[in-house]
Amino acid sequence: MKRFLIILLLPIFASGTDVLLERVPESGVQPQIVTTSDGTLHLVYLKGEPRGCNVRHVTKKPGATAWSTPHTVNSTLGSAVAAGTIRGAQIAVGKDDSLHIVWNGPGGKQQPAPLLYSRSLTHGVTFEPQRDLRADTQALDGGASVAASAKGEVFVVWHGAPADSGPGEINRRVFILKSTNNGQTFAAPKIANADDPGVCACCSLKAFVTPSGELLTLYRAARSMTQRDITLMTSRDGGETFQHRDVGLWVVNMCPMSSASVITTGKNTRAAWESEGRVFTSLLDTTSDAVAVSPDKARHPALAINSRGETLVSWSVGTGWQKGGQLAWLVLDSGGKPTSNRGLKPGVPVWGFTAAYAEGDRFVILY
Template sequence: MKQLLLSLLLPLLAFGTEVTLERVPEDGVQPQIVTTSDGTLHLVYLKGDPRGSDVRYTTKKIDASSWSAPRTINSKPDTAVAAGTIRGAQIAVGKDDSLHIVWNGPGGKNQPSPLLYTRSVNRGATFEPQRDLRANTEALDGGASVAASAKGEVFVVWHGAPANATPGEINRRVFILKSTDNGQTFAAPKIANADDPGVCACCSLKTFVAPSGELLTLYRAARSMSQRDIVLMTSRDGGTTFQHRDVGPWAVNMCPMSSASVISAGSKTRAAWEAEGKVFTSLLDATSDAISVSNDKARHPALAINSGGETLVSWSIGTGWQKGGQLGWLVLDSAGKPTSTRGIQPGIPVWGFSAAYAEGEKFVILY
């Protein structure tokens, strides 16, 4: 009888992936995590006045008990923006485990907001002085993004307006800066959506170099006041030409101040975004359908993939302007199907959201 009982319990005990929760060091907000080839986690987040924050940086080896002592990596103090939740630092790993970080800086009266960038070519030991890459573009608002490849390509992507453009979302464009020398220099900004204009002003975008080498960018369009679809923009030739397709339709007459997430494992790339007040996720291929993984009032998704091929999706619930909320999460199995491993936890701070990473088969959510 004991043997039969044990055999019935074992599948239940084995079912359900472990998910642990952890606050961002220093009670920071807007965490972003990448992993270098040696297994080190590199975490950036914002700390300080919401309108004049610092970008903080710390590292941890997988399975280590604590993060390293955090340090500030913006060379000029108080030059990051936490207000709005979508203008914080984004980080990418490039050639030889170089680190590339971009963030929106605060503007002022008659002073446009800068697009700030720094890099480390020694795996985070030191960071270069920050640079403003905005060039002659205007109206920087929603957060920028950065992607990098092992070949030394670095792509900085943001949306704004060409110089002297007529104000309005329909005149906003997605701009791309490309470096072929690992971020040492960049070519002039290039408009990537000239044939499909209109970008939602205060939503961030997400760019990513897929294992195939394709440059993928998710952004929220604004072709009209009542249309806010998520667009997947793909470049198969290193940022020379671009193709577009809608992946997340949403007919709404407002700017949702949203963000998106992208991650790869093997040859598959998965994205998550907000539409209709819910978080959706899908593989970024021609045949996969998007599925909703949340209830209402969900936003700011994050993704992680564990050693078993499972995917964790986490998100914020009920957050808004100067308003914190709850953390939600769900684990998808290796086939991308929702499992029973899900949860809700209070504690997302004002201007905060979550990030996630895997330790073997276990997931950790930072919030």
């Protein structure tokens, strides 16, 4: 309760920044967006049957008023999963504006769910045939993530169980695959949290490479049945060693099927995540406090930063299994303080959540 009071007691500053709402093309769900060096927006989303859908990709160049014609990323049709809201595609920009996309595939009783990856070296004009990177790891569940650097490093990060492990969340580990040649090949999977076991089975994680080259990963730990803290895992040596610290505490005896968001500008990196049924945000340094920006029933945060240095935090409200809901947002000023620019609107579809991007000093929320 103390964290929630922090946000209510902070002074509220006025903000005249426009916040526009935009439906995902083709009425798709689970949008994820990145920007390449020329300012082009690259948007991926899911379209089709919830348990066997497709990853779709569109672009919008600076000054354009409409998205490009959609095309399918996955080379095997129906090989993505929208059900559960946390197993969809994540996208990263790498060397020479290459695009790297990872998603969970559907599994069955006799066939483990695959961890699928594709890349584009043609700025999204074409994508290579999908590859299953799961290797011999087991029990793929919560959504995987991908991060890339301008040096040609690509990191695919997910959680599962080693091949010889027993059942239970305490036996789950965070795995990392690293490529040093821009996704052409990957080394063998490496366990990143061997000294801190336990991962919440059906929560997705978020990986990110900062401008200084640090690999950051946010994931929900499960060191016991009731401990569901958000953990920040940091590697400063290209995925060789890792440090861990908890940034969001949550005592609850369930898996919340949650996701997180990370964004950087200049020297600052900001994250947003769900804890205690609310959305929290903080700079990822050792001195900033996490503050709640939402009331209850808030999920799946997204972040965007505009030309003024303001930050938009958007999230879903009241969504759940086979249940849509509302979208909400709050704008933080350039110093990270909440403004009066906040809103709540209906429209988040079943299996959907929001993404956000900036056009100059205004924000756009995709839902």
